[in-house]
Amino acid sequence: MKLEINNISKSYGSVNVLENINIFSDKKECIGIIGPNGAGKSTLFKIISGIIKQDNGLVEFNKKNINNYSVEQRSRLGISQSFQKNSLFLEMTVKESLMLASSHKYKISFNLFKPLIANNLIIKNAIKIAKDIGLEDYLEVKSEFLAYGLQRQLELGIAIACSPKLLLLDEPTAGMSPAETKDIIKLIKKLSKDYSIIIVEHDMEVIYNLANNIYVLDRGRLVFEGSPSAVKKSKLVQKIYLGI
Amino acid sequence: MLLIQFLNALQFSMTLFLLAVGLTIIFGLMKIVNLAHGSLYMIGAYVGLSIWSYCDSFWLAFIFAPLVTALVGAFLYFVLFRHIQNADPMRQVLLTFGLIYIGLDSVRMIWGTMSHSISAPDVLSNSIILISEPYPSYRLFVIFVGFFVLICLYFILEKTIIGAKVRASVDDPETAKLLKINTDKILFYTFSLGCGLAGLAGITVAPILGVEPGMDMEVLVLTLIVVVVGGPGSLKGALIGALLIGFVDSFGKVYMPQLAQIIIYAVMALTLLFRPDGLYKR
């Protein structure tokens, strides 16, 4: 689960959205990427997950150059992501959604003979994940009927159902109330024991709670890297965020 | 000879343009593919036929047929499209598909199933000599109408405030609303305009192609191909697409008649392979 971002740059026309970004993630650690609006976090995230392609630089996963890998291919390598805006299967129940995501983990997606709903292995996996994300009481509820906070949890659940090696979380607490945010933080903390995680976040408190190592972006450049306490003390970071 | 073929191709392209531009404007604005666009083209031709028969004047038909078609569009907007604006795009398309059936039978009920023809007005019934070849002046008129519409639309869209409002509504409806742009009104007028353009195409081309049931689907497919190739929602795309398809079809029919049909679909296939959003984005 070693992810290396080497000298990534991306521009749209004459605007340099990202310049010479280097990020290094190894073993089971939780990396945070923060920065004010417009810093380029979203773009960086999309480059790592494969949605857009960088102009220059290298994305390496476990020593493999994945620059030309599509989102699908990266997912099959073990890079899984959750989205800032809920991207669920609204007509499916929690259980069905998790089972569907698991069908890729067990590589049975081309199997024609056994109904998915009868596959005990996958059912077990789905129930286990539902427990992990705190939705075991909602297994038979359709995704569209879940409250927003619970939908966010399902969003995470689908991402981990494919047993990823690396989890990319895009603003997991987006749109949440303080109470819901607390629950998500607890959940992600639990997940960080089992998965390597990269979180892009806007909310500083969330990152301080979860990350071992934090990268700070400002206007497309990497301006600081360090532990939560170092970031908290840094006058530079304060200046960037507060404009002092 | 080549000049004649070139002009024929250009005339065909301009016809396609008139049809495609209405469809692409509606698609760009409302994200609806109005499959009944061919039906509106047909209605324009038939209404023009009636006006021409009763009033014995092509020009009256030419002016009022598009207006009537625009009114039909306005009616459809109020009764149907306005309410389904926020529905799933697929459902909206299916609705327009149902309208095709209604349009076809309505025309059959009112005008019968025979084919009809409209004569070009006297002033355009002659031929003009171009480089020692006679060419029907009515076909030149069709080319002229196409270009005139193109220039008007370009001018309105790019140089007027209303045009700016339309473009704003297409690019970002939410912000447009915040800027106090009445997006509903704009949708209504633009939709009616798009329908009116289809009617204009119908009456303009009627003296050449005739008026008959079934004319709605014949043009719909080519119009769709033009829109797909040119890029939905783009005025420039409608023009370039119409020119491309029009010329490929016309010259194809002359030099390679067996392959002519397939060439157009090959063009479409290639466009979809390499530029799935069409040649020009809105």
Added chain:
Amino acid sequence: MRAVNYNPKLRLQIMIILVSLLVIFNIFGGYFTRFFIAEIAILSIFAISLDFIASRGGMVSLGHAMFLGIGAYSTAILSINYGIPPFYTTFLSIIIGLLIALFIGYFIVLLDGIFFIMVTLALGEMFHAWVFTSELLGGSDGIPGIMRPSLTFIGFDLNEPLIFSFYSIFWLIIAYYFIAKITDAPLGRNLDAIRQNTSRVSAIGGYTKAYKAIAFSISAGIASLAGSLYVQLNGFISPELTHWTVSGEGLIMIIVGGIGSVSGAILGASVVHIIQHELSNIISWWMFIIGFGFILVVLFMQDGLWGLIERIKKKFG
């Protein structure tokens, strides 16, 4: 685009009821009824094929009559020009449909829904224009003299209307079973997920293009089956079989039935075919009514008759 709720039990129940009705009417009906029953069975097969790609993969095709035509013309040419026994021509037609769809699918399955509709409409029209003018395929006269399979070695004379209707119903059951199996399998569930949220399926590692291409192929194969049976029923082909209104009717059938329910396609096919038949005998403007009715269904009955039955069951169950 929404589909009906995933309910394999109700799906099976409705299918059994409908097929039983078809069988009963077949046994006790007269010549014309039996012919009609065969038509309904064949149209149901076509509707199932359309329903499959619409609900599993979100691909609404307005040109699927093309595959009816491919199945039909393949059957005709293979049996008349190449002397292949009619029974085998059906299987070969299915394969031909499958392969052609695989080729076309490579280009079009990833297109956005609305583009997909436009392109399939265009392709359908191209095919229609081609068969209308092709001398090889009989042009506007079509091809006459198509024989039904000879199953006399097991004691069935398919020239008997009763027997051929049973033969068609038999194929309907096979088609239903096959599609239902795929729908419940991981492949089908993934296709359903693709309809709901394609990008998420990519994000969890699904092979979206492959799944959709397979679905499109299978659907074409089944439509070809319907085409093959249709020409054997009638004994001749008319190029009108590939007219866009046939594709449109198919679409109306699956919407009325309820998209995604599989057995709803059978229900929709039966209802629409009966209504259309009865209406066209009474008034000349039946297309107007069908179009109007269709619009009402799209507006107010989103999950079709199947959804209606589901709701009634819930109320009284």
